[in-house]
Amino acid sequence: MTTALGAEDYRELLSAALPESTDADTLLPDIHTLFTPDSHRVALYVDSTVVRGGRGVGKTFWYRSLLDDALREVAAEEYGIERLRRLVVSPGYGADVEPDLYPGTSVLRQLVEEGVRPYDLWHAVLLTALGQPELHEFAEWRDRVTWVRANPGAAERTVQRADREALQDGVTHLVIFDALEHLHRVRAQADRLVGGILELALAMRLGTRNIRCKVFIRPDMFDGALLHFPDASKLTANAASLTWSNANLYGLLFHYMGNHDSTYAQRFRSLTSGWETDAFGSRHIPPALLRGDERSQAEQFAQIAGPYMGANYRKGNTYTWLPNHLMDGVEQVSPRSFLSALNKAVAETRGTYAGHEYALHHEGIRRGVQTASETRVQEVGEDMPWVRLAIDPLAGRQVPIEQDTVTELWREMRLTDVLLKETERYEAGGEEDSLVRTGPRYPNDPDRLIEELITLGVMRRRRDGRIDLPDVYRIAFNIGRKGGVPRVSG
């Protein structure tokens, strides 16, 4: 027999099950929490070469999961993608330091300075993965690239042999790329390096049957690479995107709740019947209605947070409210923002509204958005410190704001100088190398800077041309919104 979970029980479960708000990169995938939203299926197709996704949507998550045999098996099972079971996966680039498998940041910088062709460089990485014997004799990537350039015939034969053997063995070699924002601090160089990866990926797609690349990439970086490798547009047609619908976000929440190692989670599962244990006996898979049916999810979430953001429907729906307020300018919600908002909502409810009839109080949820906004700004700041530098001068202002006002503020603050100095700071090298992130593509062209921020979803343009900021950025940056009614303090 199952008794319903009370408000405090749900609070216990939520605060235990929701991940701490740590850096997304350090949040490793784990067999219990691996969640497989339907919308990510296409991204895992072996033939989906380019997988686009903004910061915090799960690029690194899937990158790591593909490298892990057990997790890949789970994905294969859950998505019903048999090809995932017959892969030989190797990293082509990533945030981890793997000097034998791919060059690190300082090596890349050196190679770029020496004028190495990016294609040759990644070709060397691929051949290393395919087991080219000569390459293993060289410790330095510079020497490996030189060999590849000098021995095109041998390189070609290796690819051909590997392809044929893979066919006979019934496997596919998959070389995967992630963390491309670490490639090079100079945006144009990063774009060239990405262009090289895409060129190689396309060559394998067109020239082999069983060697494939998969490139996890931020949309703005993919667009940037198109400038350096026009054929990359051939990859656009089947590029997949990692997006999170409302149903996916709530599916993730319920998955976390049902997979925690506690009696609350167990009671939650029996209350929401239909959970299955996966083929490996290690995970609990939510029933389809809880995974992806908005109506059922809304009903379940109403058990946790009440149906409305206040007294009744006129105050808004709890189910849609959170995603609507966390959406960025390109209408994406990062799952980490979503989970951190809920985490804050639990803490706030416990602290201030402990007697509330539901586990989450709507004021707690409102406060959660504030926290999620800070999380988001921090998240983007890690990848692109320049975004922070560009938005900070707008603090204290109000949106919608004229584009000219923005560029004027930037001019007053000498943003171009600041951005260039920031680049120089990285140029100083040393330990900072591991923190290399992509700067803006056009630091000295304010109008194009704005376009970049729009592409990133940090800004959005109204139809009348003015610039707006979605709440998820606006709040943490302390930027107001224009209205007609003056607020009386107190």
Added chain:
Amino acid sequence: MNLPSALVRFDDARPRALTIARDVAAEGANVLLVRDVLGRFALIVDDRAQDVPTARAAVWRERLATDLQRYSADRPLLLASELFSADDLLGSERAQPDPLHIPAAGHGSVLILDNTVVGEDWAQVSTPAVETDGSRTHRTALYGFKGGVGRTTAAAVLARHLTDQGHIVLVVDLDLESPGAGPLIAAGSVPPRHGIVDQLVESAVDNANGLELVGPTGYEPRTGRGELWVAPARGRDTKDVPYSYVDKLNRVYADIPGMDFADRLATAVQACEDAVARESESGRRPDVVLLDSRAGIHDIAAVAISRLCDLALLFGADNRQTWGGYGDLFTAWHASGQARAIREKLRMVASMVPDTPHHSMDDYLQSFREHSWECFSVLYDDDVPEAESGRLIPGAFSPSLEDDSAPHYPIPILFEPGLVGLDADRAPGWQDRAFVQAAYRDFLTTATLLITADPQSNEGPR
């Protein structure tokens, strides 16, 4: 050399008068700015608690006359101590605080009293209270700035839907100058003997007892105990005496002793609701009343939206007329200090939304949403970071573009050419057709939830 200054016109006068009023208030006295029916201003200074030196008064008087020119009243400055009925004026419920004035320490307050011939009801927002027995009649006004936006058709579809949900629904046709809801909703049934106009003219001579104001529509809900009633604007013709609609209409807007037009209209709606309780088999008052208001900036609309309803659905298409019209309306509410009270009652409806392969509903609604937000932002809080801390003050009513519970966020109704010029009498069952259901799906779901929710403020009619 003094250049001849430009003439002060109507629009210039108000900001000039307010500036003077605020300056005078800054010297410590409470002031009331009165505008007469021609638009001229007089400033009443409350000198009862503290004396105003004659010299100061003379300076202010001079400034009013100079700055306002033709728009200063014959006696532009009045001292409360010299007035016969200062309390009535200064304590008038019609006087509204200056919405843009935040008095500093030691400053007096600024009130504005606007005397107009018509349309004053826009400036008096209130929400109907619960009934004495604790039940609540949810009153929703359906309004369009421009006619022809499918408002009445939507009212008809919505009324049936609510009836199907088990509610006792009354539709009141307040579009007196061009009645339509009555015939559309009552299709086929015999209209009642009397209409709203009869109630208005008869009650003026204290003769409203025994009027037959509402009629059952004969609509049978699919399930449940719902009933659909209609109170048409116009009553039924009889054989013997001609029904003189125009003669009646010409008399409905008059104020009668003790009752202005708004009171009369409120009483008429109340009478229709009482009639339902009296005449229905269930003996219950309606749960839901839909007020089909007339279009434009008109007194009926003013009363319906500002006072009679707890929810106003504002219909519009995404075009210049819509946003220009609503812009004027919202500006008037803002200027009269009603922004906070009215914004909680409003919700935008995007009617006649196109959805074709080349022009998708999403594109249209995106554009609609931005224009709507722009228009509504006059009524939203100015969310500005605090000067000292540079941080935002939490809790502003300043909804984002995507906030699907905000007043500006449109509820869509798809454009359906099959409904243009519908003759309800000759198209029985039209509301059940699949294309109609598809066009109204989102509207019916959302509007039902909004209508049946309790209003956010609950102050009752003043």
